[in-house]
Amino acid sequence: MVMCSYVTVVPRKLVLEDGDIVILTARDVEERLVRDTLFRLWVPDVKAVYRYLTDVQGFEPAIPSVPKGERYGLKRALSDVWELHLRLYDDGFIDAEVEVRREYMEHLTSRRLNVVYEAFEYYRGIYDKIHLWYAPAGKWVIKVIDHLHVKLREPDTLTPWKPIVLGMVVTGLFAYALTRIEKGGKR
Numbered sequence: 001m002v003m004c005s006y007v008t009v010v011p012r013k014l015v016l017e018d019g020d021i022v023i024l025t026a027r028d029v030e031e032r033l034v035r036d037t038l039f040r041l042w043v044p045d046v047k048a049v050y051r052y053l054t055d056v057q058g059f060e061p062a063i064p065s066v067p068k069g070e071r072y073g074l075k076r077a078l079s080d081v082w083e084l085h086l087r088l089y090d091d092g093f094i095d096a097e098v099e100v101r102r103e104y105m106e107h108l109t110s111r112r113l114n115v116v117y118e119a120f121e122y123y124r125g126i127y128d129k130i131h132l133w134y135a136p137a138g139k140w141v142i143k144v145i146d147h148l149h150v151k152l153r154e155p156d157t158l159t160p161w162k163p164i165v166l167g168m169v170v171t172g173l174f175a176y177a178l179t180r181i182e183k184g185g186k187r
Helices: 026-033 046-055 117-123 161-179
Strands: 006-016 021-023 039-042 072-077 082-088 093-100 112-114 131-134 139-152
Touching (some): 006 112, 006 117, 006 131, 046 082, 093 117, 112 139
Antiparallel strands (some): 006 021, 006 139, 039 093, 039 131, 072 082, 082 093
């Protein structure tokens, strides 16, 4: 398997609906964008976007995942290492992040990144507008002046969890069978 970093762009300098200008630094990205949801997309018809993503774009339910109040949780592989995870909410908001694929134990780490344009690229066939919410201020973004290039480094190792679980089940069944051994003969 080829390990690779994930590279994207995120808004760096943006204008909010009230005229305030926000400038994100590399430190903001390093400390906040990997931990928090700074940017949220919005669409008027979540159900239509959900159907489009699953029927046309190949998204699947994001299982297993920890629910955060979303109506739909979807995932789509971007590479052998990375997947795009979308949470679609009843109020039209979409949270999008790139993370280690859930086939690996490393999915449970904090190696993830709140992204913007990746989700839009997949749903633009049904809704071709970007409505961007800047969550820390609780305001709409009306203009993006420039962007930051962000690189999400690949994990040092990738550990598939399914073979581990299968091995534990087989070991458990074997151990149970050993406890059932008895001397043969009369009952």
